[in-house]
Amino acid sequence: MSKRARLGWIVLLAAIASTPAPMKGQENAPSPAAGAQQDQKQGTGIVPPGVKLSAQMPPPGAPKEFRFPPAATKTLANGLRVFVVTDHREPAIAARLVILTAGSVEDPAQMPGVAQMTAEMLTQGTEKRSAQQIAEAIDFVGGSLNAAAGKDATTVTLNVVKKDLATGLDLMSDVVLHPAFRSDELDRQRQQLLSNLTVQYSDPQYMASLVFSRVVYGDSAYGWPAEGTPQTARAMRREDLEKFHHRNYAPNQALLAFAGDVTPEEAFAAAEKYFGPWERVEVAAAAPKEAPAISGRHIWLIDKPDAVQTQIRVGKPGIRRADPDYIPVVVTNRIFGGGYNSRLNTEVRIKKGLTYGAFSNFSPHRYSGAFTVGTFTRTEATVEAAKLIVDLVARMSTGDATPEELDFARDYLAGVYPIQTETAEQVAERVLTVAAFGLPADFNSTYPERVRGVTAKLVREMANRYFTAKDLDIVLAGNVGAFRDALKKEFPDAHYTEIPFDQVDPLASDLRKPKEKTAAATPESLEQGKQVLLAAAKAAGGDALASVKGIAMSETGKIFDPDGAQEVRVKWVVAYPDRSRGDVDIGGQTIVEVCDGKNAWLQFPDRTVNVAGVLGEYERGLSLFGGGWGIYQQVLAGKVGGQFIGEEEIDGKKTDGVAVQAAFGSVKLYFDPATHLLVAARYQSAGRQGPQENEQRWSDYSAVDGRPFARMTVVYRDGSKHLESRVDDLTVDPKIDDALFSKPSAPPAK
Numbered sequence: 093m094s095k096r097a098r099l100g101w102i103v104l105l106a107a108i109a110s111t112p113a114p115m116k117g118q119e120n121a122p123s124p125a126a127g128a129q130q131d132q133k134q135g136t137g138i139v140p141p142g143v144k145l146s147a148q149m150p151p152p153g154a155p156k157e158f159r160f161p162p163a164a165t166k167t168l169a170n171g172l173r174v175f176v177v178t179d180h181r182e183p184a185i186a187a188r189l190v191i192l193t194a195g196s197v198e199d200p201a202q203m204p205g206v207a208q209m210t211a212e213m214l215t216q217g218t219e220k221r222s223a224q225q226i227a228e229a230i231d232f233v234g235g236s237l238n239a240a241a242g243k244d245a246t247t248v249t250l251n252v253v254k255k256d257l258a259t260g261l262d263l264m265s266d267v268v269l270h271p272a273f274r275s276d277e278l279d280r281q282r283q284q285l286l287s288n289l290t291v292q293y294s295d296p297q298y299m300a301s302l303v304f305s306r307v308v309y310g311d312s313a314y315g316w317p318a319e320g321t322p323q324t325a326r327a328m329r330r331e332d333l334e335k336f337h338h339r340n341y342a343p344n345q346a347l348l349a350f351a352g353d354v355t356p357e358e359a360f361a362a363a364e365k366y367f368g369p370w371e372r373v374e375v376a377a378a379a380p381k382e383a384p385a386i387s388g389r390h391i392w393l394i395d396k397p398d399a400v401q402t403q404i405r406v407g408k409p410g411i412r413r414a415d416p417d418y419i420p421v422v423v424t425n426r427i428f429g430g431g432y433n434s435r436l437n438t439e440v441r442i443k444k445g446l447t448y449g450a451f452s453n454f455s456p457h458r459y460s461g462a463f464t465v466g467t468f469t470r471t472e473a474t475v476e477a478a479k480l481i482v483d484l485v486a487r488m489s490t491g492d493a494t495p496e497e498l499d500f501a502r503d504y505l506a507g508v509y510p511i512q513t514e515t516a517e518q519v520a521e522r523v524l525t526v527a528a529f530g531l532p533a534d535f536n537s538t539y540p541e542r543v544r545g546v547t548a549k550l551v552r553e554m555a556n557r558y559f560t561a562k563d564l565d566i567v568l569a570g571n572v573g574a575f576r577d578a579l580k581k582e583f584p585d586a587h588y589t590e591i592p593f594d595q596v597d598p599l600a601s602d603l604r605k606p607k608e609k610t611a612a613a614t615p616e617s618l619e620q621g622k623q624v625l626l627a628a629a630k631a632a633g634g635d636a637l638a639s640v641k642g643i644a645m646s647e648t649g650k651i652f653d654p655d656g657a658q659e660v661r662v663k664w665v666v667a668y669p670d671r672s673r674g675d676v677d678i679g680g681q682t683i684v685e686v687c688d689g690k691n692a693w694l695q696f697p698d699r700t701v702n703v704a705g706v707l708g709e710y711e712r713g714l715s716l717f718g719g720g721w722g723i724y725q726q727v728l729a730g731k732v733g734g735q736f737i738g739e740e741e742i743d744g745k746k747t748d749g750v751a752v753q754a755a756f757g758s759v760k761l762y763f764d765p766a767t768h769l770l771v772a773a774r775y776q777s778a779g780r781q782g783p784q785e786n787e788q789r790w791s792d793y794s795a796v797d798g799r800p801f802a803r804m805t806v807v808y809r810d811g812s813k814h815l816e817s818r819v820d821d822l823t824v825d826p827k828i829d830d831a832l833f834s835k836p837s838a839p840p841a842k
Contacts (some may be wrong), residue, residue, distance in 0.1 A: 123676040130269060158510050160537040163349075163523050164356035168364060170372050174811050175523045176359040179516060185257055186516035187250040187264060191376045193345040194246035194336075196318040197457075202599060203311075203332065205320020205339075209281065210333045211241040214267040216277040223277055228264060235260050239267065242443060243314055243457045246341075251517060254353045257362065265366035268341065273333045280814040283653065285325050286810050293322070296396055297468065300569040301402035303392055306598050307565045308409060308462045309343040317598055325597075326785060326811040342373035349523045352516035353793065377457045383409040386563045389586040390601075394569035395594035402474040402570030403466075406481050408563060410454045410461035412416045413529040416821065417554060421454055421540070423546040424554040426501035426697060428452055428463060428488045433500075436484055440467055446477045446484025454558075458529060463558060474575040475566060475582050482583075486561035491552030498548055506540035569593070600685035613735045621734035621750045624763055631768035634798030638728045640799070642667040644826040651678070651819030660817070661813075665826075668722055669832045686715070695836035709729040709777060711756035718768045718819070719802035720761070723754065734761070742772045742787065759834040769800060771791055774835035777809075784809050796824055 101163065164176045196207040215237060216223040230237045235252035237260065248268055250258035292298040302317055310316030320328070326398035350359040350366065358462040386408045410419055422430070429436035429452025465485065469477040513522060513536070520538050532538075568579070570588060580588070589603075597605040616827040629637065645666050650657040661677040670689035684695040694701045715722035726732040734750035740762060741747070747762035759775040772789045788808050790802035803819045 093130060137801045138789075143681060156330070157615055158537075158540050160513065160522070160539075161519060164359075166356075166360050166363075168343070168367065168368055170370055171342075171346075172363065172367055172370065173347050173406075173527065174360060174363045175520075176356040177349070177519050177523060178349065178353075178355055179519070180353050182516070183254045183353045184516055185252055185254055185260075185350060185354050186520045187252075187261065188349045188351075188517065188524055189248040189264070190347045190349075190754055191248075191268075191341055191345060192244070192347070192527055192528060193342060194340040195244040196316065197243055197313040197341055197459075198336075199316065200336075201633055203324050203327070204316035204318065204471065204599075205285075205324045205328060206332050206336050207241040207317050208320065209278075209285070209325075209328060209338045210271075210273075211239045211246045212281055212334055213273050214239040214271050215277065216281065217272040217274045218266045219272055221263075221266060221351065226267065229259065229670075230264055233259055237263055237267070239580040241318065242572050243318060243671070249398065249517065257354065257358075259633040261362055263367040264820045265370075269367075269370055271333075271337060273330045273337075276330075278330055278333070282325055282328065282810070282812055285319065286322060288674050289319070289322050290327065296394070296399055296401070296403045296569040296593070299394055299593065300567050302406050302598055302602060303394055303407035303468070303569070303591075303596060304407065304464065304565065304567045305462070307390070307392055307567065308383060308386075308407060309460070310384040311381050311521060311601070312383050312460060314383070314457055314460055314462075321598060322810075324755065328811075339373070340375060341773055343370040344372045345375050347524050347527050349520040350609075351520035353524070358375075363805045373822075379685075381579050383460050385409075386533050386565060388562070389583060389587045391566045391568065391579070391583060392597060393572045393588065393590040393776075394567065394593055395572035395590060396569060397571050398401060398473065399570040401468050401470055402477075402568055402575070403468045404478055404481065404566065405464060405466050405567040405629060406453075406485065406564055407462055408565055410463040411456050412459055413456040413525075414458075414531060415456065415461075416458065417557070419542050420546045420550045420554045421507060421558060423498075424488075424493075424500050424551045424558070425452055425454055426483075426505055428495050428552070428555075428559065430501075432798045433505070435488065435497075437467065437796065438835065440480060442479060444480065446470075446473050446474075446480070450481070469573050474570060475578045478566065478568065478579065479582050482561050482566075485559055485564070488555050488608070489559040489561060491555035493548060493551050493555070495548070497549060498546075500543050502546060506543040509540050509543070561675060575681040617736045618733065620736035621752075624736060624748050624768075625707060625724075625727045625732070625734050625752070627760075627768045628720065628761075629727045629818050629826070630764050631723065631769075631800065632719065632724050634728070635783070636797065637724055637799050640668065640721065640725070641825050642828050643721075643822060644828075645819050645822040647817045647819045649815060651802065651815045652813050660815075662817075663826060665832055666714050666717060666719075666722075667828055667830075668714075668725060670711055670714070672710060673832045678695075684836050685710075686833060686836055687711075688835075693835050693837070702835050708756040712754075712759065712775065715754065715756065716770075716773060716788065718822075719793065719800070721799075721801070723752070723761075726754065728775075736830070739765075745771070747771050767793075770802070780785050785811075786814075792818075796822060799824070 096222060122774060160178045161179060165174065167173050194207055194210070196204065199206045215226055217226070233252060233256035235250065235256060237250050239246065239248045248264060250260045290369055306315045348363055356484045411421060425436065429450065436450045436452055440446050441448065444468045447467045450465070452463070452465040455462050455464065465481055467477065467481070513519060524537050525531065526533070591604055595605045596603055600606060642665070646661070646663045648661050651660055658678055663675045665673045670687070672687045674685040676685060681697065686693045687707065691702065691704045692707050692710050694703055723732060732754050734752040737749040737751050737760065739746055740749050742762050746765065748765050750761050750763070752759050752761055759773050761770060762772045763769065764771050770790055774787050777784050777786050786807055788805065788807045792804040792806055793800040793802050801822060806816045807814045
C-alpha cells in the first residue's frame with residue numbers, strides 16, 4: 093500500500109478518483125486497429141511458393157492409444173489413504189493432500205469464508221515456523237507449497253524435486269497439523285480479503301455470478317460465496333479458524349497422492365513418517381441441502397444505473413460429479429457452449445457480434461451441481477442477447493446435433509485428455525478426483541474411450557433431459573432502467589425480482605440487505621439519551637467546556653495496514669465548531685489537511701486535492717477530538733440530541749449507548765456509566781473502495797483546567813486495529829491565525 097493511501101488521520105483519501113480497471117473478460121479484448129496492425133506485421137498476404145492452402149480444417153488423425161499410469165495405494169493406521177503414481181522421466185514429485193471434510197460446504201451457518209480463510213492461514217505460520225520462514229524454506233529448494241479450499245474439500249499441494257522431498261513434506265505436514273492462526277497474520281489476510289471483496293462488490297460480473305449461484309442453489313451451502321462476505325470477514329475470529337481446523341481436518345477423511353520420481357515404497361514410508369502421527373477425528377459429514385426445484389422462468393434484475401454493459405447468467409441445477417450422465421453431458425455441452433466454436437459462441441459472438449465471448453458449463457460437485465450460461469453485452473443489446481441465449485438453450489433441448497458437431501466434440505475431448513494428464517501434478521489430481529468422488533476405478537484409463545463412445549442417441553437424451561428452457565433462472569446485472577420494459581415484453585410470463593446493485597446481500601434469504609434494526613425512537617428513549625449526553629457534557633467540563641473556542645495539540649502514533657505499521661506525528665489546530673488544520677508527518681513526508689467548514693483539502697508534496705466530498709469525515713473527527721469536546725458543545729447549545737439504545741459491553745466494560753444524528757452524519761456513542769466519560773464510538777467512514785466500519789476508543793483522561801481530555805485514542809477498522817495515537821501536549825484557546833484554514837497553496841513546481 094502506498095504512503096498516500098495511509099495518510100488520512102481524520103479522513104481517508106476516498107475523494108481522490110482513480111481510473112477504473114477494465115471489466116474481467118475484457119482486459120485483453122482486441123481492437124480492430126490492433127488487429128490490423130498485427131496483420132501488417134505478420135505478413136504480406138502473399139502465399140509462399142510451394143505452399144498449398146486448404147479451404148477447410150484437416151481431419152483429425154487416428155486416435156492414439158492412451159494409458160493412464162496405474163496407482164499403488166495404501167491406507168495408514170489413522171485412516172489416511174495414500175496413492176502413488178511413479179514416473180521417473182523427470183526428477184520432480186507432486187504431493188497433493190485433499191481433506192474431504194474441509195470444503196466451504198462445511199462453513200458454519202451464516203459464516204461463509206471460514207473454510208477458505210482456514211486454508212489460507214495454513215501457510216501463514218505454525219507453532220514453530222513463521223509465515224516468512226515457511227516461504228523462505230520452500231523458496232530455497234525451488235518448490236511450491238499452497239493451500240486452498242474449494243466447495244467440497246481443502247487441497248494442499250506440494251511441488252519439489254526428488255532430493256528435497258523430505259524438506260517439502262516436513263513443511264507440508266507442519267502447516268496441516270500445526271497451524272498457529274496468529275492474530276496478526278489473520279488481520280493481514282482479513283484486510284487483503286476485504287480489499288478484494290470491496291473491488292468485487294463493485295464489479296457487475298462478480299455480482300451476477302454471486303446472485304446466480306445463490307438463486308440456483310437456494311439455501312444449499314453450495315450457493316454461499318466461498319470467500320465469504322465483507323460482514324463475515326470482519327466478524328471472523330481466530331477461534332473460528334481453530335474450531336474449524338480441529339473439527340474438520342481429519343486423516344480418516346483425507347487423501348494423499350504422490351506422482352513423479354518416487355517409488356511406492358518411498359512414498360508410503362514418507363507418508364507414514366510425516367502424516368502417521370496425525371490423529372483420527374470422527375467427523376459427522378452430512379450432505380448439504382439440495383438445490384430447490386425450479387419451475388418456470390425467474391428473472392433477477394440487479395440494477396446498476398451507471399453500467400454500460402449487462403452481465404448475463406442463465407441456467408438451473410445440474411448434475412453431481414459422480415452422476416452416470418457426466419461424460420455424455422460433457423460431450424453435449426461441448427457442442428452447445430463448451431468451446432470457442434460451440435453453437436452458443438458462434439451465434440452470440442461470431443454471427444451477431446453481441447459479445448466478446450459466451451460460454452456454458454456444468455459445474456458438478458460431490459452432492460449437486462449447476463448448469464450455467466454466461467456472457468455480457470452492451471446495455472442496448474441486453475434483451476436481444478438474453479432472448480437469443482434462451483432460444484439457443486431451447487433449440488439444443490431437441491438434441492439435433494449434427495454428425496460434424498458430435499465428431500468434433502468427441503475428438504477434441506478425447507484428444508485433449510492425454511495432453512491434460514502430462515505433469516505429475518495433473519496425474520495426482522486425476523487420481524484424487526476418482527477417489528474423492530467415488531468414480532469407477534478405471535475412470536481415468538477409459539475416459540477417452542468412453543467419450544468416443546457417446547452416440548447421437550445419447551446426446552439427444554442428455555439434451556432432452558438437461559437443456560429444457562421452460563424452467564430457468566436468469567440474472568441480468570446492469571442498467572435495468574434501460575431495458576426493463578422491453579425485457580418484460582419479451583418474457584411476459586416470467587417472475588421478476590429487482591434489487592439495487594448496492595443492496596445485494598448474499599446472506600439474506602431474499603438477497604436484500606436488511607434494514608437498520610435500531611429500535612424506533614420513543615419519547616422515553618429520546619429523553620434518556622438526552623440525559624446521558626448532558627451528563628457526559630457536564631462531566632467533560634460543562635460551562636467551562638462550552639466557552640472553549642479552540643485547541644492546539646500534537647500527537648504521535650502509528651497507522652497499521654497489512655504491510656506493517658507507519659510512525660505518524662501530527663500537529664493540530666482546531667477552531668470550534670468546524671475548522672481544523674493538521675500537519676501530518678508520516679515516513680518523513682508531510683501532508684497538510686485543512687477544513688474551513690465549507691471545504692476541505694489535502695496538500696501533498698506534489699499536489700493539492702479538494703476533498704469536500706467527504707467534509708463530514710472532518711466534521712466528525714474534530715467533534716470527537718479528546719473524547720467528544722466538539723459534540724458536547726453542540727449538546728450544551730441544544731443543537732444535538734440522541735436516542736438511548738441500551739447497555740453494551742465495550743472492551744469488557746458495561747457502557748450506556750446513545751445514537752446521535754449530527755450535521756456530519758450518524759454515530760453511536762458509548763459512555764462509562766460511572767464517570768459519564770466517552771469510552772467508544774461506532775460509525776461508518778468513507779474508504780477509498782467503499783464504506784468501512786469503525787470503532788474508536790478513548791482512554792487515559794487527564795484534566796485541563798477542570799476539563800477531562802482523552803490522551804489515548806485507538807481506532808479499529810473492519811475488525812482490525814487501524815491506528816493508535818497519544819496526545820503529547822495540549823493548549824486550550826491558543827491564539828489562532830485564520831489564515832491557517834485557507835486553501836493550501838499549490839506545491840512549488842519542480
